Amino acid sequence: MLRYWTAGESHGQTLLAMVDGFPAGVTLDTAPIDADLKLRQGGYGRGGRQRIETDTVQIRTGVWRGESLGSPLALEVVNKDYKLERLDELPRPRPGHADLTGSIKHLGGIRPILERSSARETAVRVAAGGLAKLLLAEFGVKTLGYVVELGGEKIEPVPGSIDEHRELRGKSEIYALNPERDAAIKDLIKKTGKAGDTLGGVVEVRVEGLPFGLGTHAQWSSKLDGKIAQAVMAVQAIKGVEIGLGFEAARRPGSQVHDPIHFDESQRDTANLGFVRPTNNAGGLEGGMTNGQPLVVRAAKKPISTLAKPLESVNLQTKEADAASYERSDVCAVPAASIIVENVVAFEIAAALVDKFGGDSLVEMRARYDLFLKMARER
Ligand SMILES: Cc1cc2nc3c(=O)[nH]c(=O)nc-3n(C[C@H](O)[C@H](O)[C@H](O)COP(=O)(O)O)c2cc1C
Ligand SMILES: C=C(O[C@@H]1CC(C(=O)O)=C[C@@H](OP(=O)(O)O)[C@H]1O)C(=O)O
Secondary structure: OOEEEEEOOOOOOEEEEEEEOOOEOOEOOOHHHHHHHHHHHOOOOOOOHHHHOOOOOEEOOOEEOOEEOOOOEEEEEEOOOOOHHHHHOOOOOOOOOOHHHHHHHOOOOOHHHHHHHOHHHHHHHHHHHHHHHHHHHOOOOEEEEEEEEEOOEEOOOOOOOHHHHHHHHHHOOOOEOOHHHHHHHHHHHHHHHHOOOOOOEEEEEEEEOOOEEEEOOOOHHHOHHHHHHHHHHOOOOEEEEEEOOHHHHHHOOHHHOOOOOEEOHHHOOOOOOOEEOOOOOOOOEEOOEEEOOOEEEEEEEOOOOOOOOOOEEEOOOOOOEEEOOOOOOOOOOHHHHHHHHHHHHHHHHHHHHHHHHOOOEHHHHHHHHHHHHHHHHHO
């Protein structure tokens, strides 16, 4: 079973992800993981913290001569802005953040809560997802996350392959796939920030090259749609998850939702085994299993809760009305969220791949993957 946990405070010494169940024999190149970490720090609208940090991953355990050992991996991203001595401070709780509820739940202060609830922790979730993507790449699986809506403005991707789209995302400061929209959306973020406010948006993740049958129909807790929904909803500030048509499917008759099944002999040797679908409204998942089509997941991110023009709050000692605390903050982190959501989805897919094909070693996984494709084609 491939799984991970994270540890670390936003302004603590370091952030850690412990990854368990990762197969032996995978070449662990940290360059693509560092590239993801850099993207996660970027995107137009990020605040002052990102000028302090330069995130890179160190793989502390589970690696020998550049290859995974099949033992647990400890991934580390060190914080530069280390200042935990401020744990005793008592800021005013920010509406929308974990401050008020966390401090009551733990019968303590706000700072210990904000230190751990902070999305700084997503640096090591992205690192764990980046590691998972190294495994996925061995099986020809490609992932991409990008922004499709920001501040209520839809940003329709221009047509293109996943590789062309990766290039487009690389050139966009808002990580969208429509270069004509960048300037206006950046302007919107700038104006909103100047007004002391913040913006949310919608990100989409596409995954291509998936074989049939990752996940299962047989047990609720192992259905891949459920696993993906949990991983994505557990990203800070994500408030909704859709797979394929998502909520729109509820508004249409069945004939305009379900994807007809055709067979194309020329695609028999690809991951879809020749079963092609003229539409992909299911977003690549039927019955909790991948169905040979691209996976399409969308996530709604709420606006940042820390406002430069703070909302009403309460002084927790005097219980008197006072403005919520503000030091510094992102104005918009939707582009960063597209990378985070991509990587948490990638981890769940890698976990499902390990479940299906065995996670002891890459060579065994490959042999079992090839055997499965052969048996599925010949059945
Ligand atoms: C990439 C990213 C950056 C974030 N930056 C901030 C920030 O600068 N200030 C803030 O108040 N919230 C920020 N958030 C959101 C909070 O972490 C989040 O709203 C909070 O932990 C409460 O959790 P919830 O929104 O999931 O209920 C960010 C979220 C993400 C994904
Ligand atoms: C540090 C990161 O994001 C942080 C997420 C965050 C929050 O409340 O979630 C609050 C801010 O922290 P700070 O008060 O130190 O500026 C963000 O910068 C990061 O993503 O690397």
